[in-house]
Amino acid sequence: MEQSREAAAARAIDYMRRHLSEPLQLADLARVVPFSPFHFHRLFRDVTTMTPARFLAALRMAEARRMLLHSGLTVTAISGHVGYTSAGTFTTQFSRLVGTSPGHFRQMSRLLAGRPCHVLAGWLRNAVTEVTRPRLVLHVPESEPGDLVLVGLRADGEAADASTTWAVAADGAQVPVVARPGPYQARVVLVRGDSTLTRALVDEEPTSHLVGTAELVLPQDGCAAVPVTTAPPRPTDPPALALGPVCRLVETFTRLAGPSGRPGPAWSAGRTALAAAAIA
Incomplete structure (x- = not known):
């Protein structure tokens, strides 16, 4: 039973990773499993300790960090690649979750790489x-x-x-x-x-x-x-x-x-x- 729950959460996470640029909703993710949105939300939180929305935000920030380190794309371009329509909103979210601004993260991570x-x-x-x-x-x-x-x-x-x-x-x-x-x-x-x-x-x-x-x-x-x-x-x-x-x-x-x-x-x-x- 636990393995099937983890497999369902893993399928949803894989879908998130492949669609980071899209405006994903809870119902979209629940259909992938497939479960009702309520059942999926509870299952996902039990397996990962995070809600689907927070996990998706973490995946988007993780991909943004990779792009900041390895690409020359602007912050505005990266924000679009990870599903944000506003560079300002992306920068605020990135700074809150990662602990520093995108530009500063790019500079520091390259120094340490x-x-x-x-x-x-x-x-x-x-x-x-x-x-x-x-x-x-x-x-x-x-x-x-x-x-x-x-x-x-x-x-x-x-x-x-x-x-x-x-x-x-x-x-x-x-x-x-x-x-x-x-x-x-x-x-x-x-x-x-x-x-x-x-x-x-x-x-x-x-x-x-x-x-x-x-x-x-x-x-x-x-x-x-x-x-x-x-x-x-x-x-x-x-x-x-x-x-x-x-x-x-x-x-x-x-x-x-x-x-x-x-x-x-x-x-x-x-x-x-x-x-x-x-x-x-």
């Missing part, structure tokens, strides 16, 4: 001081030296596209997280050291990253330890880090790097800034 994660992990390892009193330590057993582990925390009960707090760790078999006490939904993205953030989070190459989720509670006192199993992304998983800190990492690393791509004169002065960006 050639830097393997094991290099960034080395920078991060040298820059971030130990978190002495984390409320949570996530154990990610699949992590290897040189990997980057990104952990997104969303307060339990908030919408899937609500604001997310991110923590980033190098060689993240154990990831310390600092946040307010309470229940959270956690999403983990493990990016392999021989890959790049853009290959994993923009191009979504299946072999470049693993994903995992967990429900957890940050205690009022003490520190919780939670294991998270990661696996290759499934067709029904939302785009990796649709709400993620891609550009924040890009900007932080490139600001601290010299022209050669190695830490430059700003490195020492920027250690505190990088630590603040890495542990949100």
